[in-house]
Amino acid sequence: MLVVGLSGGVATGKSTVSSVFRAHGVPIIDADQIARQVVIPGTSTYNKLRKEFGDEYFDDEQGGVLRRDKLGKLIFNNPEKRKALNGITHPAIRWEMFKQFLTLLFTGTKYIVFDTPLLFESGYDKWIGTTIVVWCDFEKEVERMMKRDNIPRADAESRIHAQMDIEEKKKRAKIVLDNNGNIDELREKVKEIIIQMEKSWKPYIYRVMFGLILGVVPYYALKYIRS
Numbered sequence: 001m002l003v004v005g006l007s008g009g010v011a012t013g014k015s016t017v018s019s020v021f022r023a024h025g026v027p028i029i030d031a032d033q034i035a036r037q038v039v040i041p042g043t044s045t046y047n048k049l050r051k052e053f054g055d056e057y058f059d060d061e062q063g064g065v066l067r068r069d070k071l072g073k074l075i076f077n078n079p080e081k082r083k084a085l086n087g088i089t090h091p092a093i094r095w096e097m098f099k100q101f102l103t104l105l106f107t108g109t110k111y112i113v114f115d116t117p118l119l120f121e122s123g124y125d126k127w128i129g130t131t132i133v134v135w136c137d138f139e140k141e142v143e144r145m146m147k148r149d150n151i152p153r154a155d156a157e158s159r160i161h162a163q164m165d166i167e168e169k170k171k172r173a174k175i176v177l178d179n180n181g182n183i184d185e186l187r188e189k190v191k192e193i194i195i196q197m198e199k200s201w202k203p204y205i206y207r208v209m210f211g212l213i214l215g216v217v218p219y220y221a222l223k224y225i226r227s
């Protein structure tokens with residue numbers, strides 16, 4: 001199975017790209033969705049967060065849900081608190097991603113898209129067959145974020161500046177997806193990528209390698225145990 005990493009700047013269009021893949025039946029592992037899933041009230045990650053950050057970060061009138069905005073503001077300029085948050089949430093996110101990956105591995109799907117804003121920051125790009133970076137001009141990025149999130153310009157700009165430079169991500173990507181046009185143009189570009197991936201031999205090569213590992217490793221392990 002070919003794993004395609006999808007990343008880019010904030011509000012550059014990753015979710016839009018992801019939805020086109022999904023509409024074409026490509027399975028997606030969505031890191032943002034998993035990050036929300038692991039902090040649902042009642043999970044062990046939720047309980048650890050509540051203990052670490054205190055009740056003020058949870059909305060008990062809404063079933064105790066995490067106040068993401070409030071926590072986001074706290075960690076924005078507080079590296080220690082950010083470290084504590086990541087220390088609690090990241091292992092749970094990684095574990096959930098691994099479970100979803102394993103499930104998809106055995107369904108025989110040809111390729112999957114791994115949608116994560118922090119693909120390069122986390123270093124996962126090194127383990128991934130192909131990487132796509134979605135980008136658009138700074139001004140467009142700011143405008144789209146302000147409109148979508150209903151936030152002032154200063155907030156949008158500081159969220160962009162808090163991320164790894166988009167030029168660095170573009171340099172490290174295998175496929176650079178320009179989203180300066182309209183949404184229809186973006187959809188057409190994604191369809192083109194899907195056509196190219198359908199033609200790719202990489203998934204078959206990976207399948208043969210995986211099959212060999214599954215067959216050869218137990219064979220030698222048994223041989224070693226019996227000798």
Ligand SMILES: Nc1ncnc2c1ncn2[C@@H]1O[C@H](COP(=O)(O)OP(=O)(O)OP(=O)(O)O)[C@@H](O)[C@H]1O
Nearest residue numbers: 009010011012013014015016144148181182183186
């Ligand atoms: N080509 C486009 N033309 C106009 N608007 C667009 C285009 N592509 C995306 N948008 C809009 O820009 C906003 C941001 O797009 P999207 O949510 O897909 O970005 P994202 O990279 O997933 O964001 P985040 O980093 O916050 O997860 C959305 O409101 C989306 O509808």
